[in-house]
Amino acid sequence: MAVDxxxxxxxxxxxxxxxPAGTTTRRWKDPLGxxxxxxxxxxxxxxxxxFLRIGFGLLYLTLLVREFPNRQQLWGPxxxxxxxxARQSFAQSGWFSLLTLSDSQQYFEACYFVALLAALLFMLxxxxxxxxxxxxxxVASIRGRNLxxxxxxxxxxxxxxxxxxxxxxGRRWSLDSRRARRRAAIRFPDAIQPTSERAPGLRANAGVxxxxxxxxxxxxxxxxxxxxxxxxxGATSLYKVQGEMWDDGTAIHYVLNLDGFQPWPALSHxxxxxxxxxxxxxYLTVLVQVALPFSVFSNLKxxxxxxxxxxxxxxxxxxxxxxxxxxxIVADAAFLPDRFYRAAxxxxxxxxxxxxxxxxxxxxxxxxx
Amino acid sequence: MLQRYGDLDEVEPRxxxxxxxxxxxxxxxxxxxxxxxxGVAALCVAVTVTHLVMVFLQVAPANPISERFARxxxxxxxxxxxxxxxxxxxxxxxxxxxxxxxTMTSGAKQPSGWFDISAVDRADVRHNPFPSHTTQNVLxxxxxxxxxxxxxxxxxxxxxxxxxxxxxxxxxxxxxxxSPHPFQQIQLEIVTTLIAPPAGGPxxxxxxxxxxxxxxxxxxxTPNGS
Numbered sequence: 001m002a003v004d005x006x007x008x009x010x011x012x013x014x015x016x017x018x019x020p021a022g023t024t025t026r027r028w029k030d031p032l033g034x035x036x037x038x039x040x041x042x043x044x045x046x047x048x049x050x051f052l053r054i055g056f057g058l059l060y061l062t063l064l065v066r067e068f069p070n071r072q073q074l075w076g077p078x079x080x081x082x083x084x085x086a087r088q089s090f091a092q093s094g095w096f097s098l099l100t101l102s103d104s105q106q107y108f109e110a111c112y113f114v115a116l117l118a119a120l121l122f123m124l125x126x127x128x129x130x131x132x133x134x135x136x137x138x139v140a141s142i143r144g145r146n147l148x149x150x151x152x153x154x155x156x157x158x159x160x161x162x163x164x165x166x167x168x169x170g171r172r173w174s175l176d177s178r179r180a181r182r183r184a185a186i187r188f189p190d191a192i193q194p195t196s197e198r199a200p201g202l203r204a205n206a207g208v209x210x211x212x213x214x215x216x217x218x219x220x221x222x223x224x225x226x227x228x229x230x231x232x233x234g235a236t237s238l239y240k241v242q243g244e245m246w247d248d249g250t251a252i253h254y255v256l257n258l259d260g261f262q263p264w265p266a267l268s269h270x271x272x273x274x275x276x277x278x279x280x281x282x283y284l285t286v287l288v289q290v291a292l293p294f295s296v297f298s299n300l301k302x303x304x305x306x307x308x309x310x311x312x313x314x315x316x317x318x319x320x321x322x323x324x325x326x327x328x329i330v331a332d333a334a335f336l337p338d339r340f341y342r343a344a345x346x347x348x349x350x351x352x353x354x355x356x357x358x359x360x361x362x363x364x365x366x367x368x369x
Numbered sequence: 370m371l372q373r374y375g376d377l378d379e380v381e382p383r384x385x386x387x388x389x390x391x392x393x394x395x396x397x398x399x400x401x402x403x404x405x406x407x408g409v410a411a412l413c414v415a416v417t418v419t420h421l422v423m424v425f426l427q428v429a430p431a432n433p434i435s436e437r438f439a440r441x442x443x444x445x446x447x448x449x450x451x452x453x454x455x456x457x458x459x460x461x462x463x464x465x466x467x468x469x470x471x472t473m474t475s476g477a478k479q480p481s482g483w484f485d486i487s488a489v490d491r492a493d494v495r496h497n498p499f500p501s502h503t504t505q506n507v508l509x510x511x512x513x514x515x516x517x518x519x520x521x522x523x524x525x526x527x528x529x530x531x532x533x534x535x536x537x538x539x540x541x542x543x544x545x546x547x548s549p550h551p552f553q554q555i556q557l558e559i560v561t562t563l564i565a566p567p568a569g570g571p572x573x574x575x576x577x578x579x580x581x582x583x584x585x586x587x588x589x590x591t592p593n594g595s
Contacts, residue, residue, distance in 0.1 A: 094447055151502075209398075212406045213409055223417060227421050232452075236455070240457070242459040244460065246460070254462065259465050262495075
């Protein structure tokens with residue numbers, strides 16, 4: 001474990017500067033103004049948005065690669081769910097899919113390739129806004145082509161991907177942000193210059209309006225993502241409370257015995273044979289899911305996430321649902337604040353540096369910078 | 370401070386916040402613009418609040434509000450934001466479903482023997498850390514959706530023929546790989562067995578644990594799916 005050597009006291013003066021004495025009492029004055037500033041000052045949770053972008057892009061890419069050998073059967077022109085059946089069902093479901101516009105095999109392959117590419121570009125954050133819109137259209141098209149095979153993870157993916165098109169999810173950890181940094185470094189090598197001074201008037205105002213709109217859209221969309229997740233956990237747990245199997249502590253027993261979700265029968269039976277474990281897991285599942293929406297505004301969320309994430313990992317292994325579980329885990333990360341991501345990134349960097357340093361020491365002949 | 374090459378992430382933004390980078394200090398915009406931007410913010414907030422209320426009402430169980438405003442809710446939600454989160458709720462599925470199929474070749478006196486097409490799925494999932502959608506979400510879900518397509522009165526609805534063709538196409542595709550002869554008709558049998566309640570746990574549902582068999586009518590198999 002690396003020892004944290006950064007001067008911890010550093011942020012303190014800033015805070016003192018920003019918040020002079022007596023602010024705590026002023027906090028309750030002008031709540032509307034405070035809310036307005038919170039919404040419009042700057043985009044919040046930029047790291048969480050970037051994490052969602054990378055996570056959902058990567059998971060969708062994984063799905064497309066995993067199902068590549070089965071793509072014909074699931075979404076192709078020769079699928080049991082024929083393009084004709086899909087088109088007939090659109091009349092009822094109101095959905096739309098680019099994939100049913102043509103029955104040609106080449107067209108399908110081209111669409112699949114575009115979907116792969118869109119997922120990759122979205123994940124990397126290359127022209128993120130455009131990539132995110134293209135990605136959302138491709139996710140909707142593939143989903144809409146065969147609505148009967150979607151599971152909870154696919155549903156959540158679609159919703160979050162649509163919401164992410166409104167966020168500034170490319171501002172961190174992306175090719176876009178790298179490009180912006182390089183450009184800024186070339187243009188203003190020594191100091192940060194206010195760009196608007198160089199282009200006053202209409203253009204500057206347009207820039208202000210653009211940035212303002214992007215900020216508000218981003219903040220609203222992040223709020224929608226978090227609220228949507230709260231509603232999912234709230235709904236699924238409150239539905240469960242109404243079922244007698246969740247009430248009497250046996251639900252997990254039935255889940256463990258489902259045929260199609262038993263990749264490791266010995267493991268399923270082992271858990272199933274301990275009634276105490278089954279009952280505790282059953283109650284814990286409901287309690288943790290009920291708790292999430294109420295915990296997100298406080299540090300209690302870390303406790304709830306500490307239960308939720310292992311629960312999803314368990315589902316991934318025991319039920320053979322790695323993708324569904326990964327989607328849920330990535331989505332849960334929306335609730336983590338930026339300071340968490342910064343600290344995580346710092347830890348990662350430190351580990352990398354430590355390894356590089358050790359490597360350099362072990363092999364002194366290597367010319368490491 | 371700004372780094373010249375790459376990786377700003379290498380340096381923790383301490384004195385200059387990231388935000389300052391993207392929001393350089395600008396002279397205050399004219400008042401007209403400020404008012405317009407206030408309008409933009411108000412619009413975004415209004416859409417956000419409306420959307421969240423609509424999603425809540427769609428996800429929540431039927432209630433007087435969602436009944437009263439059924440049409441605006443549907444207009445807003447349908448189809449893109451429709452969602453259902455009955456994940457293992459209110460109760461997890463408590464039965465095992467086996468789907469068998471047999472075929473009839475024209476001219477033959479007897480149909481083929483029953484072939485368990487769901488067993489192929491089960492075998493695919495065994496010892497597979499990353500099972501495909503094809504084995505977990507296709508055959509059994511199509512049977513469930515087909516069943517649900519019959520209304521509460523047990524009469525077929527508008528979606529029944531579509532779902533019937535889907536189920537038949539899946540069965541044909543699955544059995545073709547294992548059938549030595551070409552065939553013209555196919556029949557499905559669904560065997561449902563209740564999962565036994567845990568030993569010594571709360572009492573079992575009163576129903577018998579004997580498997581229940583549903584046999585569907587013979588369906589014609591034609592290339593164009595009529």
